[in-house]
Amino acid sequence: MWLMAVFTFKEAMRKRVVLVAVLLTLAFLILYGTGLHFTLGMDVRIADPAAANVFKLLEALTMFSMGIYLASFLVAGLAILAAVGSIAGEIENGTLYPLAARPLTRRDLLLGKYFGLAAMLVTYSALFFLALVGLVYWQTGLLLPGRWVALALFALKPLVLLSVTMLGTTKLPTLGNGVLAFGLYALSVLGGMIEQIGVMLGSTAAVYIGVVTSLILPADAVYRRVVATVVDSLAQGTSPDMVFFNPAHVLGPFGSHSTPSDWMLLYTAGYIVVMLIVAVRVFNRRDV
Amino acid sequence: MAIIEVAHLTKVYGQQVACRDICLSVEEGQIFGFLGPNGAGKSTLVKMLVGLVYPTAGTALVAGYAPTDTRSRRQIGFLPENFRLHGWLKGSELVNFHARLAGLDYRSAKRSSQAALELVGLAKEGEKLVANYSKGMQQRLGLAAALVGDPRVVFLDEPTSALDPLGRREVREILLSLKAAGKTVFLNSHLLSEVEQVCDRVSIINRGLVVADGKPHELQAASTAVAIKLSGLPVLLAVELQRDYPRLQIEGDLLTLRAQSPEDTADVVAKLAAQGCRIYEVTPHHNSLEDVYVHLMQEGEKTCG
Numbered sequence: 001m002w003l004m005a006v007f008t009f010k011e012a013m014r015k016r017v018v019l020v021a022v023l024l025t026l027a028f029l030i031l032y033g034t035g036l037h038f039t040l041g042m043d044v045r046i047a048d049p050a051a052a053n054v055f056k057l058l059e060a061l062t063m064f065s066m067g068i069y070l071a072s073f074l075v076a077g078l079a080i081l082a083a084v085g086s087i088a089g090e091i092e093n094g095t096l097y098p099l100a101a102r103p104l105t106r107r108d109l110l111l112g113k114y115f116g117l118a119a120m121l122v123t124y125s126a127l128f129f130l131a132l133v134g135l136v137y138w139q140t141g142l143l144l145p146g147r148w149v150a151l152a153l154f155a156l157k158p159l160v161l162l163s164v165t166m167l168g169t170t171k172l173p174t175l176g177n178g179v180l181a182f183g184l185y186a187l188s189v190l191g192g193m194i195e196q197i198g199v200m201l202g203s204t205a206a207v208y209i210g211v212v213t214s215l216i217l218p219a220d221a222v223y224r225r226v227v228a229t230v231v232d233s234l235a236q237g238t239s240p241d242m243v244f245f246n247p248a249h250v251l252g253p254f255g256s257h258s259t260p261s262d263w264m265l266l267y268t269a270g271y272i273v274v275m276l277i278v279a280v281r282v283f284n285r286r287d288v
Numbered sequence: 289m290a291i292i293e294v295a296h297l298t299k300v301y302g303q304q305v306a307c308r309d310i311c312l313s314v315e316e317g318q319i320f321g322f323l324g325p326n327g328a329g330k331s332t333l334v335k336m337l338v339g340l341v342y343p344t345a346g347t348a349l350v351a352g353y354a355p356t357d358t359r360s361r362r363q364i365g366f367l368p369e370n371f372r373l374h375g376w377l378k379g380s381e382l383v384n385f386h387a388r389l390a391g392l393d394y395r396s397a398k399r400s401s402q403a404a405l406e407l408v409g410l411a412k413e414g415e416k417l418v419a420n421y422s423k424g425m426q427q428r429l430g431l432a433a434a435l436v437g438d439p440r441v442v443f444l445d446e447p448t449s450a451l452d453p454l455g456r457r458e459v460r461e462i463l464l465s466l467k468a469a470g471k472t473v474f475l476n477s478h479l480l481s482e483v484e485q486v487c488d489r490v491s492i493i494n495r496g497l498v499v500a501d502g503k504p505h506e507l508q509a510a511s512t513a514v515a516i517k518l519s520g521l522p523v524l525l526a527v528e529l530q531r532d533y534p535r536l537q538i539e540g541d542l543l544t545l546r547a548q549s550p551e552d553t554a555d556v557v558a559k560l561a562a563q564g565c566r567i568y569e570v571t572p573h574h575n576s577l578e579d580v581y582v583h584l585m586q587e588g589e590k591t592c593g
Contacts (some may be wrong), residue, residue, distance in 0.1 A: 003388050014376045097368035098433055101338040101443075102389040103361040288340040 004104065004112025005119070012082055012120040021078045021124065028074065029131050032067050036139040039063065060140040061234060065227050065255065067132045072157060072223050075125050079158035080181045082120065083165040085174035086113050091288055092174065100288045107280045114166050114276060121158040129154045146233030150226045153265075157222040160268060161185060163275035164217060170283040184217045192220030199257035207258060214260065218268040221260040228256035291316040291441055291472050292337065297346035299332050306332040308496040310346070314489070316440070319463055319473040321487035321504075323480065323581060329496040330476045331369050334445050337474070338366045351440055362391055365439035367430045369446045369476070375419030379410055382418055383432045390437030397436075404432040407462060423450040431459065435466075442466060445476040460486050484577040492584055499584050507580045514553045516543040517569040518560060525563045529556065 012018055040059055087110065090096035100109060129151045137143050144150070164184060168177035195210020197203075214221040292314035299306040307329040314320040324330045335341040337348055339355035353360035373382055383404055387397035405411045408428040413421070421429060427450040434442055444463075448456040456479075463473055463486050477483050483490060484504055492500040492507075500507055519541050529536055533556065535546040543560075547553045553570070560567060 003385075007385060011374065011376060094368065094370050094372040095374055097335075097340060097371050098366060098373075098386065098430065099389070100340055101361060101364065101366040101368075102386065103358040103391060104389055105358060285342075287342060288335070 001104075001108035001112040001115070004099075004109055005115040008086075008113045008116025009119045010116075012117055015082070017078065017081050018120065018124075021074065025074060025124075025128060025131075028070070029135065032070075032132070033135045033139070036063055036135055040139050056140065057142065057234065060136055060142045061231065064132065064136045064144060064230065067135075068129070068154065068226060069223070071128050071132060072154070072226075075121070075128065075154075075158045076161050076185055076219065078124060079117075079121050079161040080165050080178065080185065082117050083113075083162050083169060084178045084181060085169060086117070086166065087169040087283060088172060088177060089169070089174040096288060106283045110166065110170070110280055110283050111276065114162065114279075117162055118159055121162060122155045125155040125158055126151055144230050144234070146229045150229040153222055153226045153229060156268065157219055157226075159272055160217065160219050160222060163272040163279070167275045167279040167282070170279050170286065185219060188213050188217040188220040191216075192224060196224075196255065196257050210258065214264065215267070218260075218264065218271055221264050222268060224256040224258070225260045225265065228259040231256065232259075289316050290314060291351055292320075292474065293347075293349040294333075294337070295347050297333065297336060297348055298344050299329075299336060299341060300344045305496045307336070307343075307493075310493070310496075310498055312491050312498065312501060314472060314474060316472050317467065317470050318488040319467050319475060319486050321483035321490040322474065322476045322493065323478065323483055323490060323577075324493035325478060325585065328493045330478075330493060331445055333493070334366075334368075334443050334474065334476050338364060338443055363440040365390075365434035365437065365442040367427075367434040367442075367444045367447050369449070371430055373418045373421075373426055373429060373433075375417065377418050378415055379418055379421065379429050379432075380405060380414035382429065383414075383436050386433040387436040390439070392437055400436050400438065401432070404436040405429075407435065407465075408432045409458060424452065424455055427451060428455070431462070435462075439471070441472045441474065443474045443476075446478070447475070448477075448479060448482060456482065480576070480578045480581055490577070492581060494585055500580070504577055508577060513544060513546045513573040514556075515569070515571045515573060516545065516557065516560070516567060517541060517571075518543060518565045518567045520565045521560070522563055522565075525559065525565075529559065 040056075040063065085092070087096070090099075100106070104112075129147075133144055133147050133151075161181065165177065165181045168180050172180065191210045191213025193210075194206050195214075198206025198210060210220075290313040292312070294310055294312045297310045298308055310329075310333060322330055322333065332341060336343050337350055337355050339357075339361060342356075348355055350360045351363040355361075377385070380401060383401035384397050387401045387404075388394070390397075392400055402411070402414075405414050408431050410425065410428055410432060413425065418426065418429065427447065431444070431447055434444065448459050451459060460482065463475065466473055467486075467488075475483065475487060487504060489502065490500075490504050490507060491498050521538070521541075521543070526538055529543075530538070533545060533552065536556075537544045543556075545553065545556055547556075553572075557567065557570060
């Protein structure tokens, strides 16, 4: 399995999709850094020094959350595109035949691919996250608290999408799997957004919609937990200044008004495991 | 000792029967040719034997284990038809990776992959990216990947389809060297001359059914045509012979018999002599495997026992 994982990691790193993702990420970071420089550099005069301090903090937090929100789209896209044809596509183009005939169980082949892609995605997500944290620190001097836990959660999100896409590729052709994976992700993001608005407006039905979509694909829930981790840590670290504002409210639907619980994180971990078990079973039964 | 045993193997895809009730046995150390037209079920059978496709019915054993068992896969090499190799790797990296998957440690894999590349004539091309290889080079590289790790049985599905005549000859030589080293080769092909030159045994499949099985010379002898030049053939005898031997043709003083066995020829000659015919020539026409193949494709099908 580990031979396959290393092979898949190398393959992913040399594939064009990763090169394109890296170039897009660099472009994104340049644009983001430029945006940070000009928005946070604006001269806003607030008489009360404590309020001015809070304003700066919230400004930095808003820009960071926006960055993380958009970054998670890029990470999700890379997760889906990297895995979308990893079984079905390789059967279609004939590269899987020589490998699948080797003394390697289908389980090891599939999990090897999963772990190889997971290693690439975790590396990419972690570097992306650290770049965002670094840019915020460079422009504001704010070293975001809770960043290591948030980083771990940020790297968890693509693993959720990866597990679903791996299951899809054991059964569906590449195009169909791509449509399904992106569709589910869009559903998850939309559900998450409806849930946050539901909390702000006090609509229980809207909140339930978000909960159900999170159960179908807990990708957006993980993002909400990333934001909540940073916001909660920030409030604890600067509690005297935060009496005027609740940072979560300032972030609007991009924030985490309804923070996913630890149970949701446990569900997410279980979700990944179940997706992989089902993927192995489906792959075990199919003709190559 | 049989290293491949196939009993009543059947594969059905929906309404389409790819292989029907196939039975065969391949002795260790043989080059076994599996012949048939495109779409006859050859590749499906090979895929079942290497564990890529699950049979609908029947059983198969390769090196004593079910094809899906990794203990079987440890002893095989496989060159698929219509395969593609990972273009982002160098040739040497690809073969080395297959050697590692075959269970060799780092050093042995390095040695084995180098030897395999030399065997297929790509020793100097190993540092090139596979994406830059020609089609023929990719086929050679696929062969090297199949041979790496010292497999006992090698399954080759149309191994020369992308090669020029010189490349084909080299592959034939590789097959013979594998045989000399005691390896078993299962060769799927529709290139009859190739099979005729190297195979110890041949099975012919048509529309999912095995229609002939045996050594090439036996198959060739089994439907030998004999031309008999004679005079004085009585009309009654001609009618009787045509009734008893439907594939007998009489044109003037030339009688042509496509005999099922040498006994048929002997019987016909005895009858002609007994009725006072004068026999000037009895000339056997030796069929090529191609003649046998074409004849069988036209003749129909027979199930295995």
